[in-house]
Amino acid sequence: MSTATVSRVLNNSGAVKAQTRRRVLDALEASDYTLNEVARSLAMRHTKTVAILTTDVREFYYAHIAYGIEQRMAGAGYTAFLCNTGTDGARQAEYIRAMLSKRVSAMVVLGSSMRDPALITALIKASRSVPIVLTNANLAAERVFCIERDDAAGVRLGVDRLHVRGCRSVCYASDFAFHSDALKRQVCAEACEQLGLGHTAMSLWDGAPRADGYVCSSDTVAAKLIVALGAKGVRVPADALVVGYDNTDLAQFTSPPLTSVDSDIAHQAGMAAEMLLALLEGETISENHVLITPTLVVRESA
């Protein structure tokens, strides 16, 4: 009963006589022994863990992606660390260093604006030692892989819908909480111009400018907008049309229910996980930037 033999039965590695195997198994049972993964990790030089970094899991969108990734990785024998980094670059870099110290096998970061230099340098430094996948973010670096939903296409879907329904002027409504807002807003303006539509943008807190169609940055914004509009006597969809974004549960519960851009979160999480797994298998993937095309789910608000 040497440690070597025990290790062999635990890992089904090497050859061991059926009789001794039984003996070991029994002894293990009796002594409520639990394998020490940290020792194993040290010896094997890998931990079978992934770091999930998000600004805030309380966000519907991130909670769903985090869930999808954790589940898929768990199926492959990996365990997930959860990091709520907030939006401060220094803090995010701190988390990244911590995860590197923990020797995670890979990292995935959900939807951070890639603007803060502290974050960026930490990320590309990290990319030298572990595979990194970004979702809803874009960073051009050799060994970091990005999965983005195609927000340009998503916004265009919304504008087209408003156009088809006869709107004359559309407004991009947002609380500008996310880095994706800048792009969306711009795309919205361009699409309107192409279609000959009037265009404005608003922050929710500014009070609504006059428009007969609204493309919102999220369902939450859309819901708030409908309430705000209602308070001014503007009824949806009779007087104005509203398109939400993300097609969350909320879209079913507003009145009227929201027409919303759906970006297939589950699919996105799945892609991220598969990419992670492929990278961990050592596969070399050539395309390090994939775009997810959204669809429009039509309900009553537009």
Add this chain to the structure above:
Amino acid sequence: MSTATVSRVLNNSGAVKAQTRRRVLDALEASDYTLNEVARSLAMRHTKTVAILTTDVREFYYAHIAYGIEQRMAGAGYTAFLCNTGTDGARQAEYIRAMLSKRVSAMVVLGSSMRDPALITALIKASRSVPIVLTNANLAAERVFCIERDDAAGVRLGVDRLHVRGCRSVCYASDFAFHSDALKRQVCAEACEQLGLGHTAMSLWDGAPRADGYVCSSDTVAAKLIVALGAKGVRVPADALVVGYDNTDLAQFTSPPLTSVDSDIAHQAGMAAEMLLALLEGETISENHVLITPTLVVRESA
């Protein structure tokens, strides 16, 4: 430059000459060295990690608690594992064993029905080696600590409100997705009886029985109910009153906005984290069952 000296500057332990310290620091800088926490963990026999086990982070409630716990623990130097266990006891037990192998310093499990024997035995076995805190769950065991919101009080708050507003018959509405439903339903019935109110219960899918007041198991259920009621020509709050539960973001966006039972999630997460921390400090806490008293946030639906 021996490993011992390096270790000393890294941990500020022992005495080391300022000059050598500088020399070590410079060398570290130059060689982009990253401390190996797994080796340290093995040597120190603790990992500074907590396991957060939840059935599903996509649930608003659990995402918020997980967030709160992760943040507080991170502040204390701990890292969090995220486990989406689902509701199957065997699978939950599997996750618990895995976390034990990873040598987590503590575990917190969010809102699982403590009915499955596989879960229970795994949990009390685990409690022999690490501190365990349960939130929204109840398990009488020596070294397991529970934090529960007082659902009895919460439901009573709702029923009282309906009573005060003049309802004659109330219905407990739920999709019966959670283990807490059984208790809530029963409490609702008792409260109604005490007040001389008619009482029924319904699953959302059964079609609404006739009542002029509804206490719901969640805001989501309340939102669905309002829509279903509307389809039958029953207007809220004119024809019937509806009370939601959890006071989530959703409560602001339904029409009418929901009166909802608020259980102060942030507070609950805070308590869980503090308790965890106290336990990790080796403090012996006598009361292993604390109840959080909810309040009623009044809006327009009741």
Add this chain to the structure above:
DNA sequence: TTGTACGCGTTATCAA
């Protein structure tokens, strides 16, 4: 103030 040497619980190599 610094360095040497051992232990933490595994896996892996090599003899037996």
Add this chain to the structure above:
DNA sequence: TTGATAACGCGTACAA
């Protein structure tokens, strides 16, 4: 088929 034994990278007595 099995058992010593050397890593893995860190803290830490203990000695220098």
